Amino acid sequence: MVRAAATEFDRDGYDGTSLAKISKSAGISMGALTFHFSSKNELAETVQNEGRALTRAALERVTAQPAPALQAAVNITLELTRLVEEEAIVRSAVRLVRERPDSDLWSDLWVPAVRRLLDHAYAQGQLRGDAEPADVAVLAEHLTAGAEAYLRTRLGTGAEFESATAQLERVWRLALAGISSPGRGQRTPPEDASGSTG
Template sequence: MRTRHALLVAAAEQIDRHGYDGTSLVRVCRAAGISMGALTFHFPAKDKLADALQEQGRSATEAVVNQALAIPASPLRRARALVLAVARLLQTHTEVRAAARLARERLDTDADWAGSWLPPLRDLLEQAHAEGQLRTTADPETVTVTAAYLIAGVDSHVRQRAHAPDTGAPHLDAAGQLARVWDLLLYGAATAPPRPSTSRDEGTAGPTTAR
């Protein structure tokens, strides 16, 4: 079991950095300090190793999703907790980032990492909309898609920072930043709805407004 765990850790690191096609079994063996014979004993082929890694990442994600769903709060607050939990997982668990990358690169498999958190999030946002917690014009599907884009951004940013040379720059809390972006998304940045334009607004601007 220790050997299997070491192989999964090494594979996650290599796949997170180089992708599925860029990661060979030889590279995994070297990173883990384990012989090829020991690797093939546990994983006869590269796709079996990737399958196991995707399953591990999916299970870890489902665990934090279930915790968020169990929070005694409104659907909208649980949706926020779910999104931030997934972001923190990407930030702290290499195997989850590897699973997310594998899901994008191995399109011929049924292991869809986003399927472990996106459908529950959509359900929560639909509940929030039905209960009047979202504006009638705020389509739950659009908010769900926006959340998927935000999580993809966190995934990309965290991966880049994880494998970039250490420049001494201050560490950015991606999950904390996402919390601020999420709140801005839900509650808006405008102080008031824009007023309808008039013929005067559309006319030629004077010297003051031109600046």
């Protein structure tokens, strides 16, 4: 039932999913569905809770493995991307967060752990002096959100596409190495990107 709901929410979103569609997808009667879940809201909350539980389990699994702090932070984003790629419940939970504004952010589950690891990495000299842990944490959040957006536009199209996890791993290699040649193509962005002169 919950997995059928996750599949429907993942594909059609909260507003585009009805209890009737979920009962049909699950192969059960509407009465059996509403016996367990009295409303779509309650079912969506259950899907989100299961998605959060899978996310926490993945986080615990990755942080339990021995690795340098910076690599562990990267590994979290890769594991979460794999989870989003393979688990409709997690994908659905991420989508529902955007469509149900009263929901806690998915990133609130894992960004604090990434930030702690990045603080350790900075203290241990694994990050450049100008690579502030807070900024690298924002980068990790953006890259993970980008991987989810990449999947969202390709899943269900029937077209072949690259694994989002493999793609993110390659992008991280670029980010960790830096993309500009020493002394070339480096330009400090303006303090005020809005273009105003004060």
